[in-house]
Amino acid sequence: MAHVLEDDPAEVVAERVGTLFADIPDAGRRVASVIGLTDDVYPAEEVAWGVRRLVESLATRDPVIMLLDDIHWAEQTLLDLAKELVETVDAPLLLLCGTRRDLFDDHPEWPKDGERVRVMDLAPLSHDESNLVLGSLLGTGTVDPAVAGWLTAAAEGNPLFLEQLISMLVEDEAVRQEDGRWVAVKPLEELEVPATITSLLASRLDRLGPTDRTVIERGSVMGQSFFRGGVEALSPEPVRPLVPSSLDSLETKELVHSTGDLFVGLPIYRFQHVLIRDVAYEGMLKRTRADLHEAFVDWVEQAAPDRLREFEEIRGYHLEQAYKIRIEIGTPTVALGPLGERAADHLGSAGRRAMARSDVPAAATLLRRAAALLPPDHPERPKLLLVAAEALIEQGAFTEADDTIQTTIDEAAALGNRSLELTARILGLELAYTTAPEEVEDSLVKRVERMIPELESLANHEGLARAWRLLMFVHEMALRWGDAEAAAVKTLEHARSAGHRLLEIRAIPSLGYCALNGPTPVPEAIGRCRILLDASRATLEELGWSFLAAQTSFDSGPVELLAGDPKAAESELARDYQTLERMGEKNYISTTAALLARAVYEQGRYGEARTFVEISRELAADDDVTSQVLLRGVHAMILARANEHAEAETMARSAVQMSESADAPEAQGNALLDLAEVLSIAGDREGAAGALTQAIARFESKGMSVPAERAQAQLASLARSVAEEPSVPS
Numbered sequence: 001m002a003h004v005l006e007d008d009p010a011e012v013v014a015e016r017v018g019t020l021f022a023d024i025p026d027a028g029r030r031v032a033s034v035i036g037l038t039d040d041v042y043p044a045e046e047v048a049w050g051v052r053r054l055v056e057s058l059a060t061r062d063p064v065i066m067l068l069d070d071i072h073w074a075e076q077t078l079l080d081l082a083k084e085l086v087e088t089v090d091a092p093l094l095l096l097c098g099t100r101r102d103l104f105d106d107h108p109e110w111p112k113d114g115e116r117v118r119v120m121d122l123a124p125l126s127h128d129e130s131n132l133v134l135g136s137l138l139g140t141g142t143v144d145p146a147v148a149g150w151l152t153a154a155a156e157g158n159p160l161f162l163e164q165l166i167s168m169l170v171e172d173e174a175v176r177q178e179d180g181r182w183v184a185v186k187p188l189e190e191l192e193v194p195a196t197i198t199s200l201l202a203s204r205l206d207r208l209g210p211t212d213r214t215v216i217e218r219g220s221v222m223g224q225s226f227f228r229g230g231v232e233a234l235s236p237e238p239v240r241p242l243v244p245s246s247l248d249s250l251e252t253k254e255l256v257h258s259t260g261d262l263f264v265g266l267p268i269y270r271f272q273h274v275l276i277r278d279v280a281y282e283g284m285l286k287r288t289r290a291d292l293h294e295a296f297v298d299w300v301e302q303a304a305p306d307r308l309r310e311f312e313e314i315r316g317y318h319l320e321q322a323y324k325i326r327i328e329i330g331t332p333t334v335a336l337g338p339l340g341e342r343a344a345d346h347l348g349s350a351g352r353r354a355m356a357r358s359d360v361p362a363a364a365t366l367l368r369r370a371a372a373l374l375p376p377d378h379p380e381r382p383k384l385l386l387v388a389a390e391a392l393i394e395q396g397a398f399t400e401a402d403d404t405i406q407t408t409i410d411e412a413a414a415l416g417n418r419s420l421e422l423t424a425r426i427l428g429l430e431l432a433y434t435t436a437p438e439e440v441e442d443s444l445v446k447r448v449e450r451m452i453p454e455l456e457s458l459a460n461h462e463g464l465a466r467a468w469r470l471l472m473f474v475h476e477m478a479l480r481w482g483d484a485e486a487a488a489v490k491t492l493e494h495a496r497s498a499g500h501r502l503l504e505i506r507a508i509p510s511l512g513y514c515a516l517n518g519p520t521p522v523p524e525a526i527g528r529c530r531i532l533l534d535a536s537r538a539t540l541e542e543l544g545w546s547f548l549a550a551q552t553s554f555d556s557g558p559v560e561l562l563a564g565d566p567k568a569a570e571s572e573l574a575r576d577y578q579t580l581e582r583m584g585e586k587n588y589i590s591t592t593a594a595l596l597a598r599a600v601y602e603q604g605r606y607g608e609a610r611t612f613v614e615i616s617r618e619l620a621a622d623d624d625v626t627s628q629v630l631l632r633g634v635h636a637m638i639l640a641r642a643n644e645h646a647e648a649e650t651m652a653r654s655a656v657q658m659s660e661s662a663d664a665p666e667a668q669g670n671a672l673l674d675l676a677e678v679l680s681i682a683g684d685r686e687g688a689a690g691a692l693t694q695a696i697a698r699f700e701s702k703g704m705s706v707p708a709e710r711a712q713a714q715l716a717s718l719a720r721s722v723a724e725e726p727s728v729p730s
Contacts, residue, residue, distance in 0.1 A: 168203065
């Protein structure tokens with residue numbers, strides 16, 4: 001994309017992007033959105049799809065080589081994209097990822113050597129390799145063997161050290177070419193070698209003239225890549241006309257190089273190595289750095305006013321650096337208010353866009369950075385913290401999320417922003433329901449219902465959407481599908497009024513979920529789901545957030561069980577169980593454990609199934625009807641197989657009784673199936689037949705043909721076994 005995103009106005013850049021994506025316009029729109037070329041926002045999964053389609057399209061013409069450097073600094077979303085490209089692109093693609101070893105410590109899941117992956121450790125250069133580098137750097141002519149040996153020994157296999165050491169010696173005329181041969185001007189033992197690469201680079205920069213030093217320092221403020229136009233704007237007036245020749249000089253000294261790209265009609269340059277940039281940057285006074293960071297943002301806004309969205313996060317970063325540096329040198333915080341607000345505005349906007357595209361790691365980071373730039377009494381600060389807390393929840397960072405929510409509540413209350421305070425309290429209750437349901441389950445519904453009238457009086461539609469969404473979750477877990485459906489409708493209504501697209505989109509699937517599990521007959525449920533699908537096709541997003549993704553086996557696990565494949569069900573459920581366990585989640589994991597117990601039980605591993613039953617029992621709240629019915633049914637069957645028939649029947653009947661309190665025909669039918677198995681194992685075939693008959697009625701009341709037919713087959717088999725028994729003589 002580098003040659004597309006040159007110096008042209010935004011509309012020209014967009015046109016070029018459109019040309020690149022001519023055959024795949026849908027993919028083009030998604031990639032353009034994440035670059036900042038449009039105001040559109042798409043979820044991370046759709047952006048990843050767009051990148052994948054771009055790579056595949058390019059690879060139909062020629063093999064594609066992509067380079068992602070320094071990925072140890074990358075957010076999780078980019079790492080996920082890289083892995084997805086490797087795993088899914090079916091085209092000639094070579095993806096090169098440069099990284100430090102830190103990546104494997106911080107991300108143990110990063111792929112190692114495999115069919116599509118190769119990890120290559122870059123060891124220090126050998127003696128022969130160092131000589132090859134020497135030949136390449138010095139060009140024509142041979143190198144005196146003594147000089148070559150001294151250089152390679154001093155560099156100790158570090159190619160950057162070798163490159164910079166040679167450049168320094170040539171500039172100082174400590175080595176020179178005589179009769180086509182590079183020789184030392186004075187005895188080798190008198191040549192000074194800096195102890196580290198940093199000191200070597202500092203020594204080289206100290207040798208620069210004042211103009212070159214000014215130019216390289218201005219470039220270092222912008223980053224590893226920098227703009228000639230920016231250097232000119234940030235330089236003192238007398239230096240500006242000298243910038244082009246200075247950059248040529250720095251390029252000759254192998255400190256920077258031109259990338260071949262343009263911005264506002266002038267070349268873009270890049271430091272030969274990030275350490276060169278760092279040393280140049282650290283060599284400036286802090287006050288100078290702060291002034292230049294702020295001046296750079298002013299220049300970008302003047303030079304490319306139609307591409308500010310593209311540079312929003314970059315502008316926020318530079319203003320943030322200016323703010324932090326001025327704090328370090330003792331500038332009073334009160335004097336930095338406007339600067340902090342300006343930086344927070346850009347970072348907060350970038351954070352909200354990241355949240356909207358479901359890039360939650362980036363959202364959490366950006367929003368918290370933005371909030372840190374504002375004083376506690378600033379009205380925007382708790383608003384930023386609220387969205388940051390939601391991003392942290394979606395990441396599974398529950399402890400940090402709880403701290404952030406409490407800060408939001410306190411600051412909103414201090415500001416007298418009751419509307420925001422209530423919204424934060426609802427999010428806090430949602431988090432508590434996730435992590436410690438036993439502490440809030442008895443009072444949660446009443447507490448939320450008490451807040452709703454006040455939220456209505458404040459016309460706080462976002463708060464109302466969150467309140468009804470939380471009630472929806474609670475009703476779903478208790479299998480009160482009618483109440484859950486009503487809450488989902490309310491959630492949608494208020495999310496739309498608030499213009500909160502994410503809340504709206506997340507509520508839509510619940511209407512289908514209620515139709516699936518509640519008393520709505522299958523034909524009607526199918527019709528409703530088709531309407532939902534048609535209405536939401538343009539907006540439905542698969543968020544793919546860690547916490548939500550770990551709940552997908554609630555559906556896929558039972559589907560695999562219904563298909564008679566408990567091994568596949570176990571695979572689905574075990575993955576999500578491990579994710580929830582790592583997060584420290586205490587609510588949904590009890591249901592996952594109960595389903596996992598059933599999948600393991602159906603494979604005949606009764607001891608292992610009992611372990612998951614005990615885990616579910618320990619974590620499940622008393623009024624968690626979903627988990628309690630599931631775990632009791634499996635536990636009863638395990639007891640029956642251990643010949644503890646009386647206790648097994650009591651346990652199975654308690655599951656049936658509990659299921660009757662919910663309007664959930666499927667759960668009721670499944671509980672009756674478990675009771676039938678318990679009674680059948682105990683030899684009570686009449687009782688088993690009665691339970692099967694009731695189960696069939698429950699399934700048929702909803703129109704669930706698959707489980708109904710399976711129960712009918714079991715009933716027929718039971719009848720045949722009774723008929724085949726030898727009669728007992730009277």
